[in-house]
Amino acid sequence: MNLQHFQRFQSIYASVLLCAYVLINNTVNATTQIMEAQREGALTFLMWEPFVWEYSSALSTLLIFPILIWFLRYLPFNWQNITASLGMYFGASIIFSVLHVGIMVGVRKFIYLLNDGSYNFGLSWFELIYEYQKDAISFVFFIVLIKVYQYVVQQLLGEASSIEESEQQTTSTINRLLVKKLGKEFIIKIEDVDWLESSGNYVNLHIGSRIYPLRATLTALSKQLEVQGFCRIHRSHGVKLDKVESITPLPSGDSEIKLTTGKVLNLSRRYKEQFKLTLQ
Numbered sequence: 001m002n003l004q005h006f007q008r009f010q011s012i013y014a015s016v017l018l019c020a021y022v023l024i025n026n027t028v029n030a031t032t033q034i035m036e037a038q039r040e041g042a043l044t045f046l047m048w049e050p051f052v053w054e055y056s057s058a059l060s061t062l063l064i065f066p067i068l069i070w071f072l073r074y075l076p077f078n079w080q081n082i083t084a085s086l087g088m089y090f091g092a093s094i095i096f097s098v099l100h101v102g103i104m105v106g107v108r109k110f111i112y113l114l115n116d117g118s119y120n121f122g123l124s125w126f127e128l129i130y131e132y133q134k135d136a137i138s139f140v141f142f143i144v145l146i147k148v149y150q151y152v153v154q155q156l157l158g159e160a161s162s163i164e165e166s167e168q169q170t171t172s173t174i175n176r177l178l179v180k181k182l183g184k185e186f187i188i189k190i191e192d193v194d195w196l197e198s199s200g201n202y203v204n205l206h207i208g209s210r211i212y213p214l215r216a217t218l219t220a221l222s223k224q225l226e227v228q229g230f231c232r233i234h235r236s237h238g239v240k241l242d243k244v245e246s247i248t249p250l251p252s253g254d255s256e257i258k259l260t261t262g263k264v265l266n267l268s269r270r271y272k273e274q275f276k277l278t279l280q
Helices: 003-008 012-039 049-074 080-114 124-156 218-224 267-278
Strands: 159-164 174-181 183-189 195-199 202-207 210-213 230-233 235-239 242-251 255-259 264-267
Touching: 003 012, 012 049, 049 080, 049 124, 080 124, 174 210, 183 264, 195 218, 218 230, 230 267, 235 264, 264 267
Parallel strands: 159 210
Antiparallel strands: 159 174, 174 183, 195 202, 195 235, 202 210, 230 235, 242 255, 255 264
16 A cells, blocks of 8 residues: 555545454453453343443444544644643543443443343443543543554655745745655655645645645635646646646536546536636
8 A cells, every 4th residue: 555545545544443443442342341250150241231332332432533633623732821721621521521421321222222121321420430530541542542643644644835934934925845754855846736635634735646735725725826827626626727638528517627647637617717717
């Protein structure tokens, strides 16, 4: 698997790895409960129950995980104001625990109901504090896991920034990009970029088969690069006009743009008029 392929589908790979980790971990926990009960004597529960307990917790965690990622993205820890950040993250850990317990208990009650049974969580202050202690550890663990993953991916794939920005020069034109990757710095020219692709908080700059992520929005970057011959053609794509080889209209009203590299991109009806004006 090459880095370009991983970068394009990294959200899928990350989701699969997370699901695999949670599934394996909770399966081990369920089988451990059964083995410990058998060692102490007869089982006091049905064989399937520990799997329901553990998998309901796993499902709850997976459903909350996107919220945790959003929280870290838009409310990062502020080391300049540690007290306020600690208070905010403590509150977030409580919300994390409440959501986890609420979804987990709801799933368990539903599954027990399907099996003509009933589930009693035993709601009490002691039980809630006990669950919060476990959830607080999970909350911190997942934050560390996300940060480590982001750091490793950034080191592998690199991240581009403008030379002008790195030198703190006040200019609205980007001519070159400084890419930091695996402890090295590479300089690429904007004129070599074939097309732009929106990817979350980043815009992927495509140069041949290589991809360089730049922390920016496609809207802002497209406007900034207009003077250098770039045009937005889709809500997720922008293209350098010099790289366009042909345009093929489609029955839907959209068009296909073929680049000199052989890459085919969609020209949305929304951006077709703007594209035509730019070509003039």
